[in-house]
Amino acid sequence: xxxxxxMSETKERYCAGRDQKGDVWIEWTPAPTRExxxxxxxxxxxGPHLLEVIDRTLIELGLxxxxxxxxxxxxxxxxxxxxxxxxxxxxxxxxxxxTARAAAAPQRKRLRRTRLYLPGNNPDLMINAxxxxxxxxxxxxxxxxxxxxxxxxxILVRHALAHVDFGASERIVRVNPLSSPYGGEDLxxxxxxxxxxxxxxxxxxRTDILNVEELIASLEKRFxxxxxxxLIGLIESAKGVVNAxxxxxxxxxxxxxxxxxxxxxxxxxxxxxxxxxESFVARCQVLLAAKAAGLQALxxxxxxxxxxxxxxxxxxEAVALGFDGKGVIHPSQIKPIHQVxxxxxxxxxxxxxxxxxxxxALATGSGVTALNGKMIxxxxxxxxxxxxxxxxxxxxx
Amino acid sequence: MDFIANAVGRxxxxxxxxxxxxxxxxxxxxLAGGTGxxxxxxxxxxxxxxxxxxxxxAIEACAIRDGMTISFHHHLRNxxxxxxxxxxxxxxxxxxxxxxxxxxxxxxxxxLVALIExxxxxxxxxxxxxxxxxxxxxxxxxxxxxLRSHGGRFRAIQDGDLHIDVAFIAAPCSDAHGNANGLYGxxxxxxxxxxxxxxxxxxxVVVVTDHLAPFPCYPWTIEGGHVDYVVQVERIGDPxxxxxxxxxxxxxxxxxxxxxxxxxxVRDSGLMTEPGFSxxxxxxxxxxxxVKFMAxxxxxxxxxxxxxxxxxxxxxxxxxxxxxxxxxxxxQSFDRDTVASLRDHPRHVETNPFVSYNYHSKGCFAQRVQxxxxxxxxxxxxxxxxxxTHSDGWLLHGIGGFTDAADAHVTMITAxxxxxxVPIIVDRVTTVTAPGEMIDVIVTERGIAINPRRxxxxxxxxxxxxxxxxxxxxxxxxxxxxxxxxxPRFNDRVVALIEFRDGTIIDVVRQLIPRE
Numbered sequence: 001x002x003x004x005x006x007m008s009e010t011k012e013r014y015c016a017g018r019d020q021k022g023d024v025w026i027e028w029t030p031a032p033t034r035e036x037x038x039x040x041x042x043x044x045x046x047g048p049h050l051l052e053v054i055d056r057t058l059i060e061l062g063l064x065x066x067x068x069x070x071x072x073x074x075x076x077x078x079x080x081x082x083x084x085x086x087x088x089x090x091x092x093x094x095x096x097x098x099t100a101r102a103a104a105a106p107q108r109k110r111l112r113r114t115r116l117y118l119p120g121n122n123p124d125l126m127i128n129a130x131x132x133x134x135x136x137x138x139x140x141x142x143x144x145x146x147x148x149x150x151x152x153x154x155i156l157v158r159h160a161l162a163h164v165d166f167g168a169s170e171r172i173v174r175v176n177p178l179s180s181p182y183g184g185e186d187l188x189x190x191x192x193x194x195x196x197x198x199x200x201x202x203x204x205x206r207t208d209i210l211n212v213e214e215l216i217a218s219l220e221k222r223f224x225x226x227x228x229x230x231l232i233g234l235i236e237s238a239k240g241v242v243n244a245x246x247x248x249x250x251x252x253x254x255x256x257x258x259x260x261x262x263x264x265x266x267x268x269x270x271x272x273x274x275x276x277x278e279s280f281v282a283r284c285q286v287l288l289a290a291k292a293a294g295l296q297a298l299x300x301x302x303x304x305x306x307x308x309x310x311x312x313x314x315x316x317e318a319v320a321l322g323f324d325g326k327g328v329i330h331p332s333q334i335k336p337i338h339q340v341x342x343x344x345x346x347x348x349x350x351x352x353x354x355x356x357x358x359x360x361a362l363a364t365g366s367g368v369t370a371l372n373g374k375m376i377x378x379x380x381x382x383x384x385x386x387x388x389x390x391x392x393x394x395x396x397x
Numbered sequence: 398m399d400f401i402a403n404a405v406g407r408x409x410x411x412x413x414x415x416x417x418x419x420x421x422x423x424x425x426x427x428l429a430g431g432t433g434x435x436x437x438x439x440x441x442x443x444x445x446x447x448x449x450x451x452x453x454x455a456i457e458a459c460a461i462r463d464g465m466t467i468s469f470h471h472h473l474r475n476x477x478x479x480x481x482x483x484x485x486x487x488x489x490x491x492x493x494x495x496x497x498x499x500x501x502x503x504x505x506x507x508x509l510v511a512l513i514e515x516x517x518x519x520x521x522x523x524x525x526x527x528x529x530x531x532x533x534x535x536x537x538x539x540x541x542x543x544l545r546s547h548g549g550r551f552r553a554i555q556d557g558d559l560h561i562d563v564a565f566i567a568a569p570c571s572d573a574h575g576n577a578n579g580l581y582g583x584x585x586x587x588x589x590x591x592x593x594x595x596x597x598x599x600x601x602v603v604v605v606t607d608h609l610a611p612f613p614c615y616p617w618t619i620e621g622g623h624v625d626y627v628v629q630v631e632r633i634g635d636p637x638x639x640x641x642x643x644x645x646x647x648x649x650x651x652x653x654x655x656x657x658x659x660x661x662x663v664r665d666s667g668l669m670t671e672p673g674f675s676x677x678x679x680x681x682x683x684x685x686x687x688v689k690f691m692a693x694x695x696x697x698x699x700x701x702x703x704x705x706x707x708x709x710x711x712x713x714x715x716x717x718x719x720x721x722x723x724x725x726x727x728x729q730s731f732d733r734d735t736v737a738s739l740r741d742h743p744r745h746v747e748t749n750p751f752v753s754y755n756y757h758s759k760g761c762f763a764q765r766v767q768x769x770x771x772x773x774x775x776x777x778x779x780x781x782x783x784x785x786t787h788s789d790g791w792l793l794h795g796i797g798g799f800t801d802a803a804d805a806h807v808t809m810i811t812a813x814x815x816x817x818x819v820p821i822i823v824d825r826v827t828t829v830t831a832p833g834e835m836i837d838v839i840v841t842e843r844g845i846a847i848n849p850r851r852x853x854x855x856x857x858x859x860x861x862x863x864x865x866x867x868x869x870x871x872x873x874x875x876x877x878x879x880x881x882x883x884x885p886r887f888n889d890r891v892v893a894l895i896e897f898r899d900g901t902i903i904d905v906v907r908q909l910i911p912r913e
Binding site: 021022041043046047048049074077127131305330331 | 648650651653654788789790815817818819842843862878879880882883885911912
């Protein structure tokens with residue numbers, strides 16, 4: 001909600017939303033009777049329906065008499081509800097009742113090769129986000145949302161979690177850090193909606209994670225959530241890199257550590273370059289900390305959307321270093337990255353022979369065996385199993 | 398007025414404003430027959446000097462009167478200056494009830510709305526753009542507009558249904574005899590084929606050029622033997638609006654996904670690797686990306702298509718230059734690279750609506766195209782397609798080459814399932830442009846529906862990992878997101894006829910009663 005004073009009168013007006021495609025702009029002022037002024041690109045097709053939705057939502061939000069101006073550009077019902085709540089709720093003190101989507105229990109371990117960032121205040125990008133095959137979607141309340149829009153974005157993401165089908169992608173919300181004025185409210189609003197995971201930015205110490213964990217645990221208890229929500233720690237400062245090892249071990253919820261190159265370069269006073277020498281050591285340190293704690297390590301985004309060759313090279317480097325995934329800022333980056341993570345025919349063949357040899361050894365009561373003269377032990381087996389799991393994901397088995 | 402239900406169940410009039418009309422009977426129910434129409438010919442001796450000093454002299458020489466039909470082509474697209482210029486001159490002369498017969502109209506022609514409202518133009522036979530379509534929807538044209546496809550327009554002219562009194566042909570390059578092409582000069586646009594029928598059958602033909610070349614201007618898409626007068630003007634168009642510098646592929650992830658699904662469908666169907674492969678795609682957001690994906694798949698499989706068909710762009714030219722197609726058959730060029738290629742590449746071939754699209758002939762090549770990728774505003778559960786009106790009832794678009802290109806072996810519609818809250822799949826299209834029997838596949842970002850008439854395609858795609866679903870399921874998905882839209886309200890007046898390519902009436906557009 002934004003609060004303005006009219007220049008000409010003393011009456012207050014309240015607004016929320018954006019006058020953009022797939023979104024709606026709402027503005028209201030207290031008035032002696034109820035008036036709804038609706039402008040919409042789809043008024044001829046959905047006029048009565050829109051008026052009914054607006055009316056019903058206003059009643060639920062406890063706003064009886066007001067002059068409400070709605071400028072709509074094809075927003076879906078959940079967006080209209082979210083924008084009304086953002087404009088009205090803070091005045092009436094009411095929220096719309098939302099039910100978390102029935103989803104499978106969140107998993108700490110799952111494929112996270114690609115995570116697509118979606119600005120939390122842009123509903124138009126959310127609607128089809130589940131169609132692009134990203135392993136994870138990040139509904140972002142942090143860097144892609146301006147301070148004035150934080151509250152509206154938080155409400156929108158709540159409604160999106162309740163209403164949008166994100167397909168098979170993991171629904172992750174990046175909240176603001178607890179050290180900011182928004183972090184606590186973000187968790188209050190988002191945890192009850194049972195996202196599949198939370199991405200915690202600007203992790204710099206074990207305490208940062210523990211504070212978040214404590215708040216989440218109490219919210220889960222209050223809202224009766226039975227499955228603990230996994231966390232991904234985003235490390236994007238020199239201090240965070242130095243403390244990566246203790247961060248990785250901070251709590252059982254942690255599923256992965258993620259490296260953020262943009263903020264990191266700024267933090268150490270370096271220019272972000274294409275070959276990324278300024279952050280190479282830091283990336284590796286985050287990776288080692290994650291792996292040492294048994295977590296996944298997720299690499300930063302590749303920022304040049306036009307450069308597919310550069311993206312592929314960067315993904316190849318990430319795979320070679322041992323990263324489990326990369327960040328994505330446009331859906332067109334998903335497929336090239338998945339291709340890089342895809343095991344080759346030779347790798348699959350070798351993995352199958354390793355697993356077969358090991359099964360044979362186990363059947364005969366031995367824990368160790370060899371293939372082509374090379375010893376197969378637990379790590380070799382683990383890598384082989386990981387390759388086969390990936391191959392299955394790619395439909396190659 | 399008598400109405401009769403046609404083969405797609407639409408009530409169409411049997412007669413309108415003095416013209417007898419035949420109801421649509423099926424996509425291939427009518428065969429060519431009867432006799433053609435012969436235009437007027439004057440003695441050649443009068444034509445030793447066709448060059449006139451200016452447009453006014455040409456208008457005088459053509460003795461244009463009230464009620465005459467004046468035609469134009471649309472190769473200069475949004476850069477065209479001639480239509481507005483000529484029509485304003487005719488208006489200044491106090492002429493009225495003129496019939497405007499363009500092959501297409503663009504936003505730049507919005508000014509013509511004023512001439513429609515003042516009665517200078519009685520109605521349009523040909524195409525529509527947004528503002529003129531809106532005026533038509535509101536009943537502002539004195540008589541009903543007639544919408545025809547590119548092939549249908551050629552047929553109507555050749556059969557005498559559309560008699561053109563005077564054709565003004567904007568020509569990027571012409572000699573003083575009227576031999577003209579679109580390849581050279583500051584307003585070069587590529588092909589000039591949309592003006593062919595006008596040049597053959599109009600009573601008077603005026604070529605207007607801003608690049609007068611010495612005789613002979615060759616190649617001569619328009620042959621001087623059909624041309625009465627030649628006028629040189631300073632500019633016929635704005636080059637920046639005629640062809641874009643380059644055409645760009647969409648960045649919209651939804652559209653990219655649709656294009657990828659469409660290309661995968663073609664690949665997975667096996668059509669791509671069978672002998673005689675060919676396809677057609679235009680310059681829309683999805684089409685360009687489709688061509689790019691096809692190029693990747695064809696290159697990976699080592700395929701060379703027999704031909705590809707444009708609306709051409711640099712991505713089509715790229716196919717030709719990479720050896721991924723033997724021929725590029727070009728109806729209109731959309732960017733500078735394409736115009737240059739048409740000039741220089743021996744297997745980049747200029748076409749016209751007779752060879753490509755005219756159904757009323759001994760065959761055109763539309764039916765030889767294996768795969769055609771087209772857009773739509775609505776598709777219904779019977780696979781009928783609407784490209785003319787929007788779901789709110791406004792008439793906003795012409796047919797373009799839609800009904801002609803839909804005669805391909807496999808016709809695919811690519812469109813977002815939901816466009817800014819408007820669902821594309823509806824129970825019943827607002828207007829039928831093309832019958833469901835011509836439409837084989839609908840590709841959306843949330844699923845692909847195959848027309849149940851095409852068991853063969855169902856079978857070919859049986860093992861594909863593509864999300865193939867019944868069209869009813871696509872419709873249900875859309876409605877779940879948007880809700881059921883209201884239907885537009887119309888009064889009884891017919892404001893436009895939707896003519897099928899064989900000259901029968903497939904649907905009509907009625908006057909809209911706008912909400913508020």
